[in-house]
Amino acid sequence: MIEYRKNTWDEFARVKITNARGENGYRTETDLNAHRLIFEPDRAWSAFDGDHMVGNCVSYPMIMNIPGGSIPIAAVASVSVQATHRRRGINRNMMRLQLEDIYSRNEPLAVLQASESIIYGRYGYGMSSFEDSLSIMKEHGAYAHEYRPSGRLYFCDEDEARTIFPDIYQLAIQNRVGTTVREDNWWQFRFLEPGLKGGDPRSWFVRHVESGINTGYVRYTINGRVLHILELVSSTFEGYSALWRFCLDMDLVDTIEAAHRPVDEELRWMLADPRRLISSSEDKSWLRLVDAKSALENRSFSSEGSLTLRIKDDFLPWNDGVYTLSTDGHNSECVVSEKSPDITLSTSDVAAAYLGGVRFDLLARSGRINEHTPGSIDLLDRLFATDRMPWCIDGW
Numbered sequence: 374m375i376e377y378r379k380n381t382w383d384e385f386a387r388v389k390i391t392n393a394r395g396e397n398g399y400r401t402e403t404d405l406n407a408h409r410l411i412f413e414p415d416r417a418w419s420a421f422d423g424d425h426m427v428g429n430c431v432s433y434p435m436i437m438n439i440p441g442g443s444i445p446i447a448a449v450a451s452v453s454v455q456a457t458h459r460r461r462g463i464n465r466n467m468m469r470l471q472l473e474d475i476y477s478r479n480e481p482l483a484v485l486q487a488s489e490s491i492i493y494g495r496y497g498y499g500m501s502s503f504e505d506s507l508s509i510m511k512e513h514g515a516y517a518h519e520y521r522p523s524g525r526l527y528f529c530d531e532d533e534a535r536t537i538f539p540d541i542y543q544l545a546i547q548n549r550v551g552t553t554v555r556e557d558n559w560w561q562f563r564f565l566e567p568g569l570k571g572g573d574p575r576s577w578f579v580r581h582v583e584s585g586i587n588t589g590y591v592r593y594t595i596n597g598r599v600l601h602i603l604e605l606v607s608s609t610f611e612g613y614s615a616l617w618r619f620c621l622d623m624d625l626v627d628t629i630e631a632a633h634r635p636v637d638e639e640l641r642w643m644l645a646d647p648r649r650l651i652s653s654s655e656d657k658s659w660l661r662l663v664d665a666k667s668a669l670e671n672r673s674f675s676s677e678g679s680l681t682l683r684i685k686d687d688f689l690p691w692n693d694g695v696y697t698l699s700t701d702g703h704n705s706e707c708v709v710s711e712k713s714p715d716i717t718l719s720t721s722d723v724a725a726a727y728l729g730g731v732r733f734d735l736l737a738r739s740g741r742i743n744e745h746t747p748g749s750i751d752l753l754d755r756l757f758a759t760d761r762m763p764w765c766i767d768g769w
Contacts, residue, residue: 375427375463377470380417384426385409388417388451392429395453396488398570407565410558411769416447418471420454420463427458430467432475433769436554437484438546440729440759441673441703443554447475447663448769449485468496472663472689481668482727483661486768493659497688499724501660501731502551502763505638505652507631513649514621514629522615524583534578534590535564541580541587544608550728551658551763563767567594567603576603579619581612588612591619595626602631604766613639633657635764658765660724665692668727669707674700674756680749683714684723692720700756715749718742729759 380388389408393400400408411433420428432447449471454463475483487493490500529537539560546552555563568574573594581589589607593600600623607613617640620629636654641647662668665684679699686692697710718733722741725731733753736742744750 374422375458375461375466376421377418377466378421380414380419382414384419385412385414387426388412388419388429388431391419391426391455392451392453395429395455401571403565403574404569407562407569410562410565416474417451418467418474420458420467422458426455428454428463428467430471432471432483434478434480435484435559435769437482438548438550438552438554439672439727440550440675440757442671444482444668444671445480446482446484446553447471447478447480448553449483449661450769452485464492465496469688472496472661476663476689476691479664479667481662481664481671483663484765485659485661486657486765487659490656490659493661494721495688496661497686497692497720497724498659498661499721499727499731500656501725501728502656502658502765503636503654503730504632504657504764505634505636505654507629507634507638507640508651509621509629509644509649511621511623511627511629513644513646515645516614516618516643517645518643520614520618522611522618524581524588524611524615526579526581526615526619529578529580531564531578534580534592535560537580537587538578538590541590541608542606545589545606547608549764550759550761551730551765553765553767555767559767579616581607581615583609583611589616591616593620595623598625598627600626600629602629604633605631606766610639614643617643633766633768635762637762637764658728658763660727662686662692662720662724662727663689665720665723666696666707666709669696669698669723670705672705672727673703674705675702675758676755677701678752678756680715680753680756681710681712682723683717684720685717686720689720698756713745715746716742716744716753726757728763729757730763733757
């Protein structure tokens with residue numbers, strides 16, 4: 374008999390070590406000290422076979438930027454089942470308990486980053502944002518147009534960075550769909566993050582200043598002759614250009630690499646030889662509508678319109694039904710409806726398109742969505758359109 378319950382602080386180390394083993398990894402005291410900053414036992418679930426902890430999942434309360442504003446989310450992480458107990462339905466049971474708990478907390482969305490992507494569609498998650506890993510040889514880093522900096526760059530130590538970077542970041546992510554607000558405990562975690570799982574904790578910090586105001590920063594490391602950008606954000610194009618120029622011109626390196634970058638990165642179109650910027654893309658955020666009605670009402674839309682949607686959800690039955698979504702672009706209403714649906718789709722399909730990174734037309738052409746009223750998918754795409762692709766720079 375498998376028992377499921379929430380964890381206690383006394384079980385913290387056991388939870389993290391057991392979860393790491395479920396992912397074929399290890400945890401050191403450095404890892405445990407970092408994760409204590411963000412762990413909330415009341416949001417952590419474990420499965421027990423007698424005295425043996427055989428499964429885990431956790432979530433963290435966060436705020437995510439969505440079209441038109443922001444919304445509370447549950448950032449789901451550390452989902453694993455021990456190799457001795459797999460294929461017994463343990464993960465499914467934990468996922469249901471966790472999502473029910475998230476629903477009771479009035480958090481309309483759950484968001485995770487999947488290590489095993491085939492798993493989460495069955496629980497209603499949709500692949501909603503993507504990220505690029507970039508690499509370019511220094512010799513190919515010239516800009517297409519002459520660049521004359523108007524700001525200044527300064528190195529800073531970690532203590533100074535801890536003071537300066539949060540304000541820069543918060544300004545830079547305003548209106549950037551998919552990004553998450555970092556509370557103080559998460560900033561502490563981010564500064565420790567490179568040293569986790571046996572990594573090198575050392576890095577360099579540079580800030581960009583315009584007219585006496587900090588407008589951007591880059592955090593990077595150098596390994597051999599490769600410069601690795603850990604984080605580069607700016608609230609201005611000048612700051613963005615200057616920080617990339619700084620990295621591309623670094624002495625004694627041959628290659629500049631950057632992970633976790635937005636798929637609509639401006640850099641490619643700034644380069645004289647854009648083909649030389651090598652990129653690879655992968656999924657980042659998997660989003661789950663825990664409360665479909667609330668999630669849709671909290672989002673703004675790009676135009677006015679009204680559609681009736683048959684949303685299928687066989688995992689969270691309170692979402693399953695017919696809804697009429699009406700919006701003037703800013704204020705929206707989503708009500709249970711008895712109308713004939715214009716479109717039939719699953720919660721995972723709505724989740725995939727929720728942040729604006731996936732078009733409903735593509736999902737329809739892939740055989741995932743049924744259109745009953747001609748033109749309704751085109752209208753849905755117009756409603757959900759965003760100016761930029763979603764970007765989630767943070768992992769959890």
